[in-house]
Structures are given as structure tokens and as C-alpha cells.
Amino acid sequence: MSVPVIRAGEPHTIRTRGITLLRSGHKEIRRLKRANHTPSIHGNKVWNSSFLIMDHLTRNKLDADDHLLDIGCGWGPLSIFTAKRFRCRVTAVDADADVFPYLDLHAQINKVDITTEQLRFEKLSTARLKDVTVMAGADICFWDELTPVLYNLIRRALRAGVKQIIIADPGRSPFYALAEKCEQGGLNSRVVERRSKTPKNLCADLLIIDN
Numbered sequence: 001m002s003v004p005v006i007r008a009g010e011p012h013t014i015r016t017r018g019i020t021l022l023r024s025g026h027k028e029i030r031r032l033k034r035a036n037h038t039p040s041i042h043g044n045k046v047w048n049s050s051f052l053i054m055d056h057l058t059r060n061k062l063d064a065d066d067h068l069l070d071i072g073c074g075w076g077p078l079s080i081f082t083a084k085r086f087r088c089r090v091t092a093v094d095a096d097a098d099v100f101p102y103l104d105l106h107a108q109i110n111k112v113d114i115t116t117e118q119l120r121f122e123k124l125s126t127a128r129l130k131d132v133t134v135m136a137g138a139d140i141c142f143w144d145e146l147t148p149v150l151y152n153l154i155r156r157a158l159r160a161g162v163k164q165i166i167i168a169d170p171g172r173s174p175f176y177a178l179a180e181k182c183e184q185g186g187l188n189s190r191v192v193e194r195r196s197k198t199p200k201n202l203c204a205d206l207l208i209i210d211n
Contacts, residue, residue, distance in 0.1 A: 003108045003109065004028050004105070004108070004109060006020050006022070006109055010026075011025075011026070012024075012025040012026035012027075012029075013026060014046065014199045015199075016051065016198050016199045017051070017054050017055075017058075017081055017085075017198075018081070018084060018085060019077070019080050019081050019084055019106075019110050020106075020109050020110060021046050021075075021077055021080075021106060022046075022105070022106065022109075023046070028105060029102065029105075032101050032102060032105065035101075037098045037101045037102070038098055046074075046075055046077050047074060047077075047138055047139035048139075048170070048200075048202050048204070049138035049139045049168035049169055049170055049202075049204040050077045050078040050081075050138035050139070050168070051077075051196055051198075051199070051202055052138075052168050052194040052195075052196060052202060052204040052206060053078055053136050053138055053166055053168045053206065054077075054078060054081045054082075054085075055194060055196060056166060056194065056206060056208075057081075057082060057085070057086075057134075057136075058085070060164075061086065062082065062086040062088050062133065062134065063086070063088065064086065064087050064088050065088065065089075066086070066088045066089070066133040066134065067088065067089040067090075067091065067131055067132050067133050067134075068082045068088060068089070068090050068091070068132075068133065068134045068135075068136060069091050069093065069124075069129070069132045069134070069135045069136070069162075070082070070090065070091070070092045070093065070136060070137065071093050071094075071121065071124070071135060071136070071137040071140060071153070072093070072094055072095075072121075072137045072138075072139075072140035073092035073093060073094045073099065073103060073116075073137075074094060074099050074102075074103075074139075075099060075102040075103055075106060076092050076099075076102070076103035076106050076107065076114060077106070078136060078138055079092040079103065079107075079114045080103075080106050080107060080110050080112055080114070083107075083110075083112035083113065083114055084110055084111075084112050088133075089115075090112075090114050090115065091114075091115045091116070091117060091132075092114050092115070092116050092117070093116075093117045093118075093119050093124065094116075094118065094119075095118065095119065095120045095121070096118075097118045100116050100118070103116060104116075121146075121149050121150060121153045122149060122152075122153075124153055124156065124157075125156065126156045126159050126160045127160075129156060129157050129160035129161075129162055130160045130161060132157070132160065132162045133162065133163050133164075134162070134163060134164045134165070134166065135157050135162050135164075135165045135166075136165070136166040136167070136168075137150075137166075137167050137168070138167075138168045138169075138204075139168070139169060139170070140167065140169075141167060141169055141172060141174045141175040141178050142169075142172055142174060143174060144173075144174050144177070146174055146178075147174045147177045147178045147181065148181075150167065150178055151178055151181045151182065151185070154182065154187070154209060155185070155187075158187070158209070158211050161211065162211060163210070163211050164208065164209065164210055164211065165207075165208070165209040165211075166206055166207070166208055166209075167206070167207040168194075168204045168205070168206050168207075169204060169205060169207075170203065170204050170205075171204075171205060175205070175207070178207065179191050179205075179207045182207065182209060187209050188209060188210045188211070189207060189208065189209040189210075190207075190208050191205050191206065191207050191208075192205065192206050192208060193205055193206075194206055
């Protein structure tokens with residue numbers, strides 16, 4: 001399949017932080033929807049909290065031999081940014097296989113290679129996490145039942161030796177419940193507020209856990 005040519009200033013595009021992303025109204029996104037790629041777990045657009053994780057990673061640079069695991073990757077903006085900016089290994093994981101055509105499209109447009117895996121959070125074992133440097137996820141703690149699931153995943157990641165875990169959210173109650181569980185569990189965690197004016201006014205909290 002030929003790589004779509006996305007021109008500067010083209011309607012329904014986002015150009016920020018060195019990458020190009022497509023909005024849901026873009027013709028290439030509509031083409032995928034017509035092909036019956038319909039994500040069912042909220043993977044239906046670029047979610048904003050990923051931009052605040054990008055800014056955090058820019059301040060805390062990854063090396064080329066690092067490995068970022070993007071959990072609940074959706075269309076993959078965080079994966080695309082990390083692979084392009086730091087040229088490190090990136091694996092994008094999502095429970096919904098229908099997000100991957102959108103991620104693959106963005107990878108082609110931005111000329112990066114991303115490894116993808118369809119897995120639920122519960123299936124990310126300690127053994128699977130052993131070579132991961134940073135595990136990150138944006139807008140992934142949106143249901144109450146996800147709070148204990150993500151907490152257990154965080155504990156497994158720390159046992160596996162993951163150096164840092166970053167979860168970003170605009171302020172949903174399950175996210176704050178997760179942050180509280182991390183604090184009560186004695187993890188080296190903190191919540192920091194991040195803001196940005198690009199690609200529009202954004203605000204999110206980052207739960208950061210260091211190993």
C-alpha cells in the first residue's frame with residue numbers, strides 16, 4: 001500500500017512536536033472506517049493526554065537503546081513521537097485490534113517502525129515486561145474496574161525492572177483512585193500537573209512511578 005502524502009496545513013491534520021497526526025475527519029481515517037475498522041474501546045481519535053507525556057519524555061530524554069511500552073496505545077501518537085524523536089524501540093499494546101490500522105497509518109506517514117501487540121493489561125506478564133525501560137499510557141484509566149487492573153500491572157512492571165511508569169489523565173476519578181492506591185502501596189509515586197498550549201490548550205495530571 002502506498003504511503004499517503006500529507007501536505008502542510010491540510011484539513012483535519014495536527015502537526016506538533018515533530019509529528020503529523022490525523023483527526024477523525026481526515027479522508028484517510030474515513031477510508032479506514034469504511035473498511036470496517038471500528039475500534040470498540042474508545043480508540044476512536046487522538047486523545048489529548050498523550051501530548052503531555054510527550055512533553056515529559058522531552059524533558060527526561062530516552063536513549064536509542066531504551067524500550068518504551070505504550071499501553072492502551074490507541075492510534076499511537078505517543079508511540080509515533082517516541083520512535084521518531086528518540087529513535088528507540090517502541091512497542092504499542094492495545095486490547096482492541098481495530099486500532100492498529102490507524103496506528104500503522106500514522107507510522108507510515110511519520111516514517112517510523114512500531115511493534116504492535118494485541119493484549120489486555122492483565123496479559124502483560126512480569127516476564128513480558130523485563131526488557132522495558134519506560135511504560136506509559138495516556139487516557140487509559142477511564143473505568144472504575146481498570147483501577148485495580150492497572151495497579152497490579154504497575155506492580156508487575158516494577159518487579160520486572162521497568163525504570164519509570166507514566167499514566168496521564170485529564171482528571172477522571174478512577175485515575176485518582178489509582179494514584180491513591182500507589183501512594184498507599186508505598187510506591188515511589190507522585191502526581192504532577194502538566195499544561196500545554198499546543199496543539200491547543202491542554203491540561204492533564206501525570207502519575208509518575210519511579211523504580
